Amino acid sequence: MSVLKTSVENELLNPPVRDDSQTMPELATEQTPDGGFRRQRNWFTARFGNDDGGWPAEPGRYRLLGSVGCGWARRQLIVLRLLGLEEAFPFVLLYGRDSQGWRISDSDGDVVQRFGTDRLNDFYRASDPDFVGRGTSPTVIDTVTGRVVTNNYHLLPADLETAWKPFHKAGAPDLYPEELRPEIDLLNQQLFDDVNNGTYKVIFARSEGAARAAKGVFEARLADYDFRLGSRRYLFGDQLTDSDVRLFQTLSSFERNYRPGFVKLFGQEESVQISGYPNLWAYARDLFQNGFADDREKYFLGLVPGPSGDYINKGVISGSTDYLPSPEESLAAWKEPAGREGLAGSPLYTGPGGGGSYELWSFGQ
Numbered sequence: 001m002s003v004l005k006t007s008v009e010n011e012l013l014n015p016p017v018r019d020d021s022q023t024m025p026e027l028a029t030e031q032t033p034d035g036g037f038r039r040q041r042n043w044f045t046a047r048f049g050n051d052d053g054g055w056p057a058e059p060g061r062y063r064l065l066g067s068v069g070c071g072w073a074r075r076q077l078i079v080l081r082l083l084g085l086e087e088a089f090p091f092v093l094l095y096g097r098d099s100q101g102w103r104i105s106d107s108d109g110d111v112v113q114r115f116g117t118d119r120l121n122d123f124y125r126a127s128d129p130d131f132v133g134r135g136t137s138p139t140v141i142d143t144v145t146g147r148v149v150t151n152n153y154h155l156l157p158a159d160l161e162t163a164w165k166p167f168h169k170a171g172a173p174d175l176y177p178e179e180l181r182p183e184i185d186l187l188n189q190q191l192f193d194d195v196n197n198g199t200y201k202v203i204f205a206r207s208e209g210a211a212r213a214a215k216g217v218f219e220a221r222l223a224d225y226d227f228r229l230g231s232r233r234y235l236f237g238d239q240l241t242d243s244d245v246r247l248f249q250t251l252s253s254f255e256r257n258y259r260p261g262f263v264k265l266f267g268q269e270e271s272v273q274i275s276g277y278p279n280l281w282a283y284a285r286d287l288f289q290n291g292f293a294d295d296r297e298k299y300f301l302g303l304v305p306g307p308s309g310d311y312i313n314k315g316v317i318s319g320s321t322d323y324l325p326s327p328e329e330s331l332a333a334w335k336e337p338a339g340r341e342g343l344a345g346s347p348l349y350t351g352p353g354g355g356g357s358y359e360l361w362s363f364g365q
Contacts, residue, residue, distance in 0.1 A: 004299060007107035008093065009306040015096025016103055025134050026204045035207025036214070037200055040133050042152040043124065049163035055142070055149050057164045059088035062149060063111055065104060065120060066138035067094045068300040069257070069312075071196060071249040072153040073138040078245050078292055079157045084169025089160070094120060094137050101135050115146055123148050154192065157242050175242045180347060182358040184243050187235065190352050191246045194221045199250060203261035211265055219272055226277035232345030233286070239347060248292050251284040256302045256330065260321050268323070275333075286338035293334075303331040 004012075025040070032038050047054045055062075064080070066073025073094075080086050092109030094102040101121035106112045115123075120135040127148040140149040140156065150156060161176040176184065194217050201214035225247065228235065235243045250258070254274050262271040275281045298304045304327070305311050311327050324330070352358075 004296065004306050005107060006307045008095075008105060009308060009310075011093075011095045011103075011105055011107060012306070012312060013308075013310065016098035016100075026200070027206065030204075031206055032210075034210060035205055036210035037204035037206075039197060039200065042136070042150075042154070043131055043133060044127065044139075044148045044150045045152045045155070046150050047155065047163070048149075048159040054163065057167065059167055060090070061143060062089060063109065063141050063143060064089055064091045064138055065094055065102075065111065065141060066091065067097075067102070068297055069253075070094075070137040071253060072136070074252075074297060074300075075153065075245055075249045076138050076156055076160070077294075077297065078248070079160050079175065079242070081294065082175065082245075082291060083160060083164070083172045085160060085164060085167060088164070088167050102137060111141070111143075114143060154188075157245065161242060173240050175240065175245065177239060177241070180236055180239070180241065183347075183353040184236070184241055186352040186358050187243045188246055190221070191243065194218060195250050196246060199254070199258040199261075202265065203258065208265075215262065215266065222272065222274075222277050222280060226280040228349055229279040229283045231343065233283075233340050233343035234345075236347040238344040244287065245292070248284060248287045251280065252288065252293060252297075253301055256321065256324060260324075263323070282338045282340055285334055285336060286340045288334050289338065298331070303327050303334070 026037060030038055030040050048057050050056070064073075064076055066076065068074060068077065077091060080089055080091070090109060092111045093105040095105045095108075096103045101119060104111050104118045104120055106118055112118045117123075120139060121131075123139070123141055123146065124131045124135045126146060136151045136153075138153055138156070139151040141147065142149050158176055161174075198214055198218040198221070202211050202218065205211035205214060225235070232238075234240050235247065251274055259271055259273065274284060293301065295304065299306060299312060302311055325333075
């Protein structure tokens with residue numbers, strides 16, 4: 001069964017052509033002097049909620065713009081789905097990025113029709129004439145004013161989990177329980193630096209030393225989480241949290257999207273596979289089979305075809321995919337029983353947050 005409209009698939013399979021003379025900002029300006037990738041900060045950082053002039057949580061008022069192939073956007077989609085906010089907070093697809101920035105789908109959602117532009121950067125410039133940099137996936141816009149509310153993918157999930165709580169579906173999980181928030185915040189910072197953004201630190205590095213250092217940290221984190229998950233169903237024991245969403249976003253796309261870039265730099269033998277970490281791989285399958293990947297996301301992960309019968313290959317950051325198993329084989333592997341239902345475990349772990357350092361942290365507050 002198709003997971004996309006034909007018109008949307010046509011946009012995805014025919015994205016804007018990037019001028020080869022234009023270097024991606026990630027490789028040109030978002031670099032340290034020693035050749036490491038340092039991601040740009042988020043330009044719009046407003047919050048939802050009644051405190052400090054936050055934007056009101058009003059179902060139907062806002063649109064979440066993003067590329068489903070983008071882990072930062074897929075993180076929001078998972079949270080929206082788990083909390084039952086998909087109708088309250090509609091999603092609109094970004095389908096291609098050229099030297100002028102992301103394009104907004106004309107076939108998915110109502111943003112282009114409402115505002116007469118399919119350029120994400122137009123909303124950024126209209127919201128702040130001083131804007132510089134690149135508009136990013138995801139971005140939230142207000143349909144009343146046409147302004148950008150936020151592109152802060154770090155904190156948007158926390159707002160969806162708290163300020164939007166009155167609109168959660170019955171039985172929705174508490175992904176940000178108050179008693180665990182400081183430790184969740186610390187772990188989320190670690191996840192961003194070393195795992196979520198860690199893949200990009202490898203692939204977008206301009207020096208071998210920076211790439212190799214980032215690769216070492218990434219692999220160390222996977223080994224640590226593999227041990228942690230050997231006795232816990234989720235990162236905080238039997239409590240599903242926002243941290244699980246953040247780890248899954250990278251695990252789900254690593255083999256077919258990021259690992260080809262690792263192989264290009266270091267070869268097959270030196271490039272880890274998620275399946276090489278048995279607890280981590282079973283944990284990822286457990287989440288995959290329990291609401292963490294819908295049919296649209298499976299398409300963007302390269303696991304199911306579109307209406308034409310073709311599979312998308314646009315999520316690959318760099319490198320060849322010729323050596324990968326077929327999509328059918330990969331999907332079958334994701335469906336293998338995880339066998340983790342009997343695990344519970346303690347929310348306490350060696351770190352981050354040991355020595356009471358979690359008490360100093362207020363990332364999501």
